[in-house]
Amino acid sequence: MSFAELGLNDVLLSTLARLGYETATPVQAQAIPAVLAGRDLMAAAQTGTGKTAGFALPLLQRISAESVTVNANSVLILVLVPTRELAEQVHGSFREYGENLPVSSYAAYGGVSINPQMMRLRRGVDVLVATPGRLLDLYRQNAIKFSQVQTLVLDEADRMLDLGFANELNAVFAALHKRRQTLLFSATFSDEIRAMAGKLLNNPLSIDISPRNTTVKRIKQWVVPVDKKRKTELFLHLLKTNRWGQVLVFVKTRKGVEALVQTLQAKKINADSIHGDKPQASRLQALERFKANEVQILVATDVAARGLDIDDLPQVVNFDLPIVAEDYIHRIGRTGRAGASGEAISLVCADEVNLLSAIETLIKQTLDRAEEPDFEPDHRVPMTNGAGQILKKPKKPKAPKSSRGPSKGVPNNWVGFDAPTGKPRKAVVRKGNAKGR
Ligand code: AMP
Numbered sequence: 001m002s003f004a005e006l007g008l009n010d011v012l013l014s015t016l017a018r019l020g021y022e023t024a025t026p027v028q029a030q031a032i033p034a035v036l037a038g039r040d041l042m043a044a045a046q047t048g049t050g051k052t053a054g055f056a057l058p059l060l061q062r063i064s065a066e067s068v069t070v071n072a073n074s075v076l077i078l079v080l081v082p083t084r085e086l087a088e089q090v091h092g093s094f095r096e097y098g099e100n101l102p103v104s105s106y107a108a109y110g111g112v113s114i115n116p117q118m119m120r121l122r123r124g125v126d127v128l129v130a131t132p133g134r135l136l137d138l139y140r141q142n143a144i145k146f147s148q149v150q151t152l153v154l155d156e157a158d159r160m161l162d163l164g165f166a167n168e169l170n171a172v173f174a175a176l177h178k179r180r181q182t183l184l185f186s187a188t189f190s191d192e193i194r195a196m197a198g199k200l201l202n203n204p205l206s207i208d209i210s211p212r213n214t215t216v217k218r219i220k221q222w223v224v225p226v227d228k229k230r231k232t233e234l235f236l237h238l239l240k241t242n243r244w245g246q247v248l249v250f251v252k253t254r255k256g257v258e259a260l261v262q263t264l265q266a267k268k269i270n271a272d273s274i275h276g277d278k279p280q281a282s283r284l285q286a287l288e289r290f291k292a293n294e295v296q297i298l299v300a301t302d303v304a305a306r307g308l309d310i311d312d313l314p315q316v317v318n319f320d321l322p323i324v325a326e327d328y329i330h331r332i333g334r335t336g337r338a339g340a341s342g343e344a345i346s347l348v349c350a351d352e353v354n355l356l357s358a359i360e361t362l363i364k365q366t367l368d369r370a371e372e373p374d375f376e377p378d379h380r381v382p383m384t385n386g387a388g389q390i391l392k393k394p395k396k397p398k399a400p401k402s403s404r405g406p407s408k409g410v411p412n413n414w415v416g417f418d419a420p421t422g423k424p425r426k427a428v429v430r431k432g433n434a435k436g437r
Contacts, residue, residue, distance in 0.1 A: 006032040009061055011100050016057075019096070025050035030207045031183075032058045040204035041183040042197050048333055049209060052093045055079075055153050055183050060094065063126055063150075064101040070124035074148040079129040080172070082159040083303055084109040084280055085287060090155060091129040103127060110134040111280040118143040132160060132168035139175060146176050154200075157186040158193050162324060173200060187333070188326045219332055221344040222368040223356065225381040228349035231319055232263055234375050235347065239269070239297075244315050246290070249299045250331050252320035257299045260319065264297055271297040302327050318346035321355040325362040350379035353390055360386040 001024050003016050024032065027045040034041055035058035045051045059077050070076055079094075081087050091107035098105065105127035108117045114137060121128075121143050128135075128144070138144045154160065160169060182200050186193055197204070226234045239247065251257045254275040264271035272286040272295045290298040302322060316335045322328050335342025346367070348356055360366050366386035383391040 001029045003028075003032075003057075007036050008032065008057060009065075011064075012057055012061060012097065015097060015100060021053070025054075026209045027051050027207060028054045028057070030205070030209075031055060034205045034207075035059060035181075035183065036062060038062075038181055040181060040201040041185075041207065042201055042204040043183070043185050043207040043209075044189050045185065045187065045207065045209045051185050052090055052155075053097065055155075055185070056090070056094050056097050059127070059151060059153075060098040060101055060103055064098075064103050067102075068148075068150075070104075070126055071145075071148060072124050073121050073143060074124045074145050075121075075126070075128040076148055077127045077151045077153070078135075078146070078149050078176075079127065079153040079155060080132055080135065080160065080169070081129060081155045082131065082163050082165065084111055084131060085274070085283065085303075086156065087129045087131055088284060091127075094127050094129065098127075105129070108134050108138060109280070110137075114138070114141075114143075132165040132172060136168045136171055139172070146172075149176055149180055151181040151183065152176060152200075153183045153185070155185050157184050157196065158188050158190060158326065159186075159330070161190075161192055161196075162326075169196075187330060190326075219335055219342045219344050221332060221346075222370050223346045223348045223381075224370055224372050224375070225377050226347050226349055226372070226375050227377040227379055228351060230375060230377075231347050231349070232260060234372060235260070235317065235319060236263075236267070237372065237375070238317075238345070245296065246293065246313060247297050247315040247317055248290075248313055248334050249297060249317045249319050250322070251299055251301060252323070254301055256320065257301055260299050261297075264299075269297060270295055271299060273299045274303065275301040276303050302331070314342055316342065316344045318344070318348075321346060321348060321352045321359065323355065325355070325358040328359045329363065348381055350377065350381050353382050353384065356381070357384045357390050360384055 003013055003021070003024055006024055006029065008016070027043060027049045031041060031043060031051070031054035035055055041055075043051065043054070045054075063076055068076060079090055081090055087107045087109045091105055094103075094105045103126045106120055106125045107129045108121075109131040110133050114134070117134070117138060118141065121138065130138075135144070139146070182202070182204075184193075184197050184201060184204070224234065224238070235249070238244070249260065251260055254277045257273045257275045261271045261273045272289060274283045274286050278286075286295065286298060289295045299319075302324075313335045316332050318328070318331060322331060332342075332344035335344060346356075356367070364386065366384060369381075385391055
């Protein structure tokens, strides 16, 4: 469907033409007319489906047409997002789509000084994109008032709950007046989210673009079984033999991220990281450099998993499987975006079989396995059946004694790889708690 048919004005139509958006995506086709008409929305859409434009375009059109003057320390449209990166990205979309409209916008998030944010808010802002914690701080310090809020957008609502923002969200909801439009977007819909929607939304239009909890079909996904201690070697091997270009790699903990980045950098591979311990400026810089193709490998914890829009990313690698099965969908949603195809490869060790089984149950699919020659694990990964059952451990084919041992499987033609020492390698210890992300 064309954007003109959806009721967007000429200014937005020419911006979209310049951006090369020819037709509306399914979520846009349903969301845009509903948002223009002032309806509440509860939208389940896969990552990369164009949901940001689905709410940003009609909201920009509405506020520019209404020409309400925003008061000091006030805001007309409040967009809540789970992470700082997503705040920057959604704000960037508002700016891009609204570049020829008289609409002001701003992003406020934690991890950076609050003072410049307080200064900027004095003038009031039409669209504020914020993370819940920082928004509440600003509110409690009287830097922001909610009396003019017309529309509240909750983007990646499930992620906000996963990250423990329930209390902040409830405090914000309590401070907002009831007469407003509310748009709730979430890639996955848990019972908790549905309960929240029940409290917040008024006769919402439900948009469910895809079957729930499925992964994008264009993404080719498979698992490479491997022993835990050999994941780094395997990653380097796959990178080299498959001649991968840019890869986004997900690792469970911040320590794990840093360890992998250090190994890659030591081998002169251009790598950078994003995780919760890094200052905001360097996280954004790493992302920008990755987007600009100045960094080949971006290693991240799940902080980076949702909402990041990286064009034409061909490979996502799960170095570790996510602890929360839904995160798998978000992680691999970084590839195969906007019609492109992609690959998602998970390096899975025996310890992770329960996580694998939970993912397969969620996506209702048994992931293909492809053992890599010379990396067949000593600790076999039990078979799973995609229905939450872990089947009997397969027997490992017996290898002749002489070929066993710690140096097994390190091909001697690898450039830059450590020569086998004959000593057992130390297993990398990764702590599995969510706080370490
Ligand atoms: P989102 O799901 O909002 O993160 O958007 C995913 C990507 O699709 C972004 O790079 C958008 O710029 C792009 N996009 C959104 N809508 C369209 C459209 N109608 N035509 C082409 N690209 C689009």
